[in-house]
Amino acid sequence: MSGSTTTPGSAASLVGPYLGAQFTALLTADDRLREGDESVVHAGRVAARRARSVLRVYGPLFDTPAATHLDRELRWWAGTLSPVRDLQVLQDRLDALVAGLDEELVVGPVRTRIDVELGHDRLQHWAAVVAALTSERHRALVDHLERWSTEPPWTAKASRAESTLTPMVRRADRTVAERLRHAHRSDDVEDMHRARKAAKRARYAAEVVSSVESTGATKAARRYRRLQALLGEHQDSVVSAQLLRRLADVADQAPGESSFTFGLLHEAEQRRARETEVKAQRLARRLFT
Incomplete structure (x- = not known):
């Protein structure tokens, strides 16, 4: 072939x-x-x-x-x-x-x-x-x-024909919608992460056909990019908060150090995670309902 x-x-x-x-x-x-x-x-x-x-x-x-x-x-x-x-992103x-x-x-x-x-x-x-x-x-x-x-x-x-690809892209769309609905019901961080991966997969699938389905595929790729960014921000906040908690514990035991700043940043990251989760769910409802 x-x-x-x-x-x-x-x-x-x-x-x-x-x-x-x-x-x-x-x-x-x-x-x-x-x-x-x-x-x-x-x-x-x-x-x-x-x-x-x-x-x-x-x-x-x-x-x-x-x-x-x-x-x-x-x-x-x-x-x-x-x-x-992941460590490069976390450092920055x-x-x-x-x-x-x-x-x-x-x-x-x-x-x-x-x-x-x-x-x-x-x-x-x-x-x-x-x-x-x-x-x-x-x-x-x-x-x-x-x-x-x-x-x-x-x-x-x-x-x-190229049109053979269309139902495959739509199937990827449905997977994103299903995983987001499940994440919304479960309120579980891991479910949010799985929804994010599905959104990436659907976004890349849309990129493949964007040259021949310029309007629909480009819009699909764009909407998944926005959703992916929100879910990525949520994941980064969760991971950052976990590390900040660890750093606070280490600083508490180290002479001349304090956990104060790490605790302050930990609380801010937890708040940011909650806010981005709400934004992602709102966007998902607009996209898939």
């Missing part, structure tokens, strides 16, 4: 180039990671997520065993990169929170304590990335990416 990628108007003619772009981004990021460049961790993780979204939302276009295997390996690689990226967030306080509210070596705690964690997680880059598993993943780039394992459905 390799010829279906070049057949104008086929489903593969849209999905193939998008997927290939993600593979190129992954391989480019790999080269820079081997040089010690942590700045590309985010680009690599996003490319892996986009590729996995394509494999899942547009699964009927691909040989199932091959797609399942690649999805599993991309999940492993994204999971290896995630802790480093806490730096901004502290910078936003009046100086009299910064009691003790707050910035140093944040840098020490996060720096230690980041070194450990970066070491895991370096080790993974030289592993047999990662070398096999690179081989798969290069093979998929030249010869994707298409099924017969890949040669069908």
Whole structure:
């Protein structure tokens, strides 16, 4: 089915180039990671997520065993990169929170304590990335990416018209709506996080078809981006609050330190988490009811 990628108007003619772009981004990021460049961790993780979204939302276009295997390996690689990226985001967030306080509210070596705690964690997680880059598993993943780039394992459905993709995008829409409704009923943080992941997947699915369904698909991608931003802010606030609680406990036991500032920021992050959850639920109701 390799010829279906070049057949104008086929489903593969849209999905193939998008997927290939993600593979190129992954391989480019790999080269820079081997040089010690942590700045590309985010680009690599996003490319892996986009590729996995394509494999899942547009699964009927691909040989199932091959797609399942690649999805599993991309999940492993994204999971290896995630802790480093999460700490980068957390560092920037806490730096901004502290910078936003009046100086009299910064009691003790707050910035140093944040840098020490996060720096230690980041070194450990970066070491895991370096080790993974030289592993047999990662070398096999690179081989798969290069093979998929030249010869994707298409099924017969890949040669069908672009309109074949529409019900697949709609199915991703329904998944977002279902998970948001469930999260609203359960009021559970993990359910909110699962809804966020579904929103990302639907957003990337909409990006694939945006060139031919310019109005509808572009609007879908935009609405998911807004929802994803709110759910992401909620998740970041929750994670930040958890770390601030830990830092407060450490500061309480350390000579010359105080938990005051960490407690102040912890309360602010909890409040922000509640506010963004309400905003996300309101947006979800407008989008899906």
